[in-house]
Every structure is written in C-alpha cells, then in structure tokens.
Amino acid sequence: MATAISRERTAAQAENPAKAERSDRPDESDWRNIFGGLRQGQIHPEGWYAVALSSEVEPGRITGRPFLNGRVAIYRKRSGEPVVVTAFCPHMGSDLASGAIVGDELRCNYHHFRFGPDGRCAGVPGNNRIPPGAALFSYPTTERFGLVWAYNGETPLFPPPEVRDFPHDGLVSRARRAHVYENVAPWLPIGNTFDFLHLRHVHALGFDFDFDRIRWGAHEAEYEIDFDSPDMGRIEQRIRVTGTNISTHVTVGSSTTVGVTTATPVGTSLELYMVACAPKDATRTPESIDAELREQERFVDNLLADDIRVMTGIAFRAGTFLQEDQPMARWLRWVHAFPVADPAARYR
Ligand code: FES
Ligand SMILES: [Fe+2]
The missing domain is CATH 2.102.10.10 (Rieske [2Fe-2S] iron-sulphur domain)
Known part of the structure; x- marks a missing residue:
C-alpha cells in the first residue's frame, strides 16, 4: 500500500493556485471572534x-x-x-x-x-x-x-500525521468513522485536548499540569501529562496535535494504547474518524492485538460519549475565560492564525 505523498500538479493548477488569504474573512480578524460552527462554502x-x-x-x-x-x-x-x-x-x-x-x-x-x-x-x-x-x-x-x-x-x-513514539508503518490500525456533530468546526473537538477545565469536569480526569510544558510548533503542538483516570487509574498520555483537525494519543498505563482522532468537515456536518492502533509485533497473537485495539476503542468511545453530551448544539464563542482556559485561548489564536x-x- 502506498504511503508516500503524491500528486502531480497540472499546469493550470500551478498558474492559479486559488490560495485563500486571511483577508477573505474580514469579520474574523480578531481570534476572539473565531467561528466555531460550519458554514456552507467556508474556507x-x-x-x-x-x-x-x-x-x-x-x-x-x-x-x-x-x-x-x-x-x-x-x-x-x-x-x-x-x-x-x-x-x-x-x-x-x-x-x-x-x-x-x-x-x-x-x-x-x-x-x-x-x-x-x-x-x-x-x-x-x-x-x-x-x-x-x-x-x-x-x-x-x-x-x-x-x-x-x-x-x-x-x-x-507539513507532512501527514504521525503518532508519538511509533512510526505509522510500525502500527496495526483499525479505523472507524462516525458522523457526530452538526455545525461544529473540526478544531473544537480536537482542541478538547487543550481544554483542561473540561478534562477535569467532563472526563473526571485528575492532573497537576504546568501549561508552559505545551510545545507549540508552526503546525504541531505536543505535551505529556499524567492523569488519574476513574476508568484506567494512573496513566501517562503523550499527545500530539497536527494541524487544526488531528490529535494523536499514546496512553501508557497497565498497557500502552495508541489512538488517532481526526475531524473532517463535510458541508455543515462534522465527521469524526477514530483509529485504534497497536504496535506490530510478530510474537503476539491476533487475539491479544485485537484486545488492545478494543481497549483503545472503548477508551475513546467513553471520552466521546462524554464530549457529545456537552458539544451537541454548542454555539461556541471565546467568552469569559478563566486562568485554566489559557491553553484553550492559545489554541484558538493558533487555529485563527493557521493558513487557510x-x-x-x-x-x-
Ligand atoms: S464527458 Fe463527463 S460530462 Fe461529458
Ligand atoms: Fe473531551
């Protein structure tokens, strides 16, 4: 199966890149006005x-x-x-x-x-x-x-997404798609990972975290965090967000699980793709790999069920933020400045 990035450009495409500039969105010049929904035809x-x-x-x-x-x-x-x-x-x-x-x-x-x-x-x-x-x-x-x-x-x-610690061709992957949200921008569920208040109150995760440990790159952001999870006990997560619509998590607890979550706008709806991954290992039985994939799927399904409850019907705005919302504000600025x-x- 091919994995290289491919596309040959036509002469017509090279002449007319149809690049959209940020000035196409004059009503959104301030990051606080970032639009959290999906409009038909939006860039x-x-x-x-x-x-x-x-x-x-x-x-x-x-x-x-x-x-x-x-x-x-x-x-x-x-x-x-x-x-x-x-x-x-x-x-x-x-x-x-x-x-x-x-x-x-x-x-x-x-x-x-x-x-x-x-x-x-x-x-x-x-x-x-x-x-x-x-x-x-x-x-x-x-x-x-x-x-x-x-x-x-x-x-x-920037290159296609990779998870932390594992090259993509070293992983067995099982992907699914759900059509989950109407009128929700991809960066909103993906940006959940920077919404620390929600991690505490929606997912009941306990943590003590210094926000300066988030590394913001031009097109990727990463951090590591220890959580006390009601489901899984003490876990470490190694998180990477690529672009505005992809998050990957390596979760280290009693076992190590790997997941990719990505959101794709389709008109005014949002499709969520969820991938469970396990390291390729010739010494392991298909049953044990399947069990690991199921564990990752269960973990993500539980998180998603919590998120759907609070995000369905949301009319997002960057409102009255608290101190613990600082990473969310940074994420919004980052998304707002992202090329379109x-x-x-x-x-x-
Ligand atoms: S060849 Fe495609 S519409 Fe005529
Ligand atoms: Fe969440």
Missing part, C-alpha cells in the same frame, strides 16, 4: 483531512464522498496508491464516481473524457482538442492508519 484551514476509510477504496472501484465544501472521487492506481480528485466532470458535470478506471486514469462515462491522476484531461472523444481548463483538482494524497488523507491546499506545508485554502474552489 477551511490547510491540512491533512481524512476523506475515506482505506477499506472503502477497493481496487478497481471509484468511491464518491462529500468532502469539505464539495465532492471527491477516490480510486486506486494500479500500484494501489490512492488518488483523490474533485468529482464533477468539467465537460458537463457528470459525477465521476459513476465513471470507470482505465489503467491509472478516470474515465467519465457520460462522454468519455479521461483524466490522469494529476487531474489533467488525458483525452476527449473523437478528434477534438482538449479544451483548456478541462481538469480536475487532484489533492495531495497519502494513506496511513487505515485512512485515505487529502491535503486541503496546493502543496503540503480552498484549492478546489474553481473545480466544483
């Missing part, structure tokens, strides 16, 4: 977004999925490497998910325009010239943790 932060479960993208079949403000067609090249392109044919708008895979190309079944994995039109019927602008947007794509990821942007500013893009805008 999202750059970053890696899960677009499908790997298991949904079967060789030889095209999968259509709603994604951000549009729709994508996902398929695999002969090498197995996934391709994620905008779904609507530039000729007359047929949904390419109903097309066919021919070699590494996608063929629209309406009038047989063909498109390469880079989105460039590779052929039209008859002796016609390929019309300029006949192209799809091909997202930078990778595959890991049992998920197909597409980068919202022309060229990735809508590279597929003119391909919808």
Whole structure:
C-alpha cells in the first residue's frame, strides 16, 4: 500500500493556485471572534483531512464522498496508491464516481473524457482538442492508519500525521468513522485536548499540569501529562496535535494504547474518524492485538460519549475565560492564525 505523498500538479493548477488569504474573512480578524460552527462554502484551514476509510477504496472501484465544501472521487492506481480528485466532470458535470478506471486514469462515462491522476484531461472523444481548463483538482494524497488523507491546499506545508513514539508503518490500525456533530468546526473537538477545565469536569480526569510544558510548533503542538483516570487509574498520555483537525494519543498505563482522532468537515456536518492502533509485533497473537485495539476503542468511545453530551448544539464563542482556559485561548489564536485554502474552489 502506498504511503508516500503524491500528486502531480497540472499546469493550470500551478498558474492559479486559488490560495485563500486571511483577508477573505474580514469579520474574523480578531481570534476572539473565531467561528466555531460550519458554514456552507467556508474556507477551511490547510491540512491533512481524512476523506475515506482505506477499506472503502477497493481496487478497481471509484468511491464518491462529500468532502469539505464539495465532492471527491477516490480510486486506486494500479500500484494501489490512492488518488483523490474533485468529482464533477468539467465537460458537463457528470459525477465521476459513476465513471470507470482505465489503467491509472478516470474515465467519465457520460462522454468519455479521461483524466490522469494529476487531474489533467488525458483525452476527449473523437478528434477534438482538449479544451483548456478541462481538469480536475487532484489533492495531495497519502494513506496511513487505515485512512485515505487529502491535503486541503496546493502543496503540503507539513507532512501527514504521525503518532508519538511509533512510526505509522510500525502500527496495526483499525479505523472507524462516525458522523457526530452538526455545525461544529473540526478544531473544537480536537482542541478538547487543550481544554483542561473540561478534562477535569467532563472526563473526571485528575492532573497537576504546568501549561508552559505545551510545545507549540508552526503546525504541531505536543505535551505529556499524567492523569488519574476513574476508568484506567494512573496513566501517562503523550499527545500530539497536527494541524487544526488531528490529535494523536499514546496512553501508557497497565498497557500502552495508541489512538488517532481526526475531524473532517463535510458541508455543515462534522465527521469524526477514530483509529485504534497497536504496535506490530510478530510474537503476539491476533487475539491479544485485537484486545488492545478494543481497549483503545472503548477508551475513546467513553471520552466521546462524554464530549457529545456537552458539544451537541454548542454555539461556541471565546467568552469569559478563566486562568485554566489559557491553553484553550492559545489554541484558538493558533487555529485563527493557521493558513487557510480552498484549492478546489474553481473545480466544483
Ligand atoms: S460530462 Fe463527463 S464527458 Fe461529458
Ligand atoms: Fe473531551
């Protein structure tokens, strides 16, 4: 299975990067006005977004999925490497998910325009010239943790997510998707990890933590913390947040579990992908690995059930913050300053 970041750029894409600037959101110039919901057509932060479960993208079949403000067609090249392109044919708008895979190309079944994995039109019927602008947007794509990821942007500013301590190809992963929230921005459930008051009051976790120990990078943030958990006793968590929509946790207690949680906007809804991982180990039985994955899934499901209770219907605003909300305020500023893009805008 391919894991390299791939996408060839078409000349048209290179000429017109359709980069969205922060000035596109004049009403949100102050981080305190950050919009915690989802508007149809809003411009999202750059970053890696899960677009499908790997298991949904079967060789030889095209999968259509709603994604951000549009729709994508996902398929695999002969090498197995996934391709994620905008779904609507530039000729007359047929949904390419109903097309066919021919070699590494996608063929629209309406009038047989063909498109390469880079989105460039590779052929039209008859002796016609390929019309300029006949192209799809091909997202930078990778595959890991049992998920197909597409980068919202022309060229990735940062690499795809990795968990702490374990390379992704050293892990067995089991991924699931839930459609959980309406009108909730991805950074809100992912930013839970910086909402220390909620860790105490929603999840009943005990801790003593110096906020200065959070390391804020340009596109990632990390910290380690010891929790007293009502479920699991004393645990250490090694947390990494990548972009505005991905959190990974290595939880060290009586055993070590690894999880990836990521949120993808689909129109005005939020899809949550949850991945349980276990280190690959040839000496272990499938049953013991399965038990570890189930433990991680149970841990995440319990946290999520708590979060859903408080986050469903939320009309988020950065209101009257307390001292313990400092990391949350920092997270909001970080998210607010994050680069945004809508590279597929003119391909919808
Ligand atoms: S709509 Fe796709 S080839 Fe005509
Ligand atoms: Fe939470």
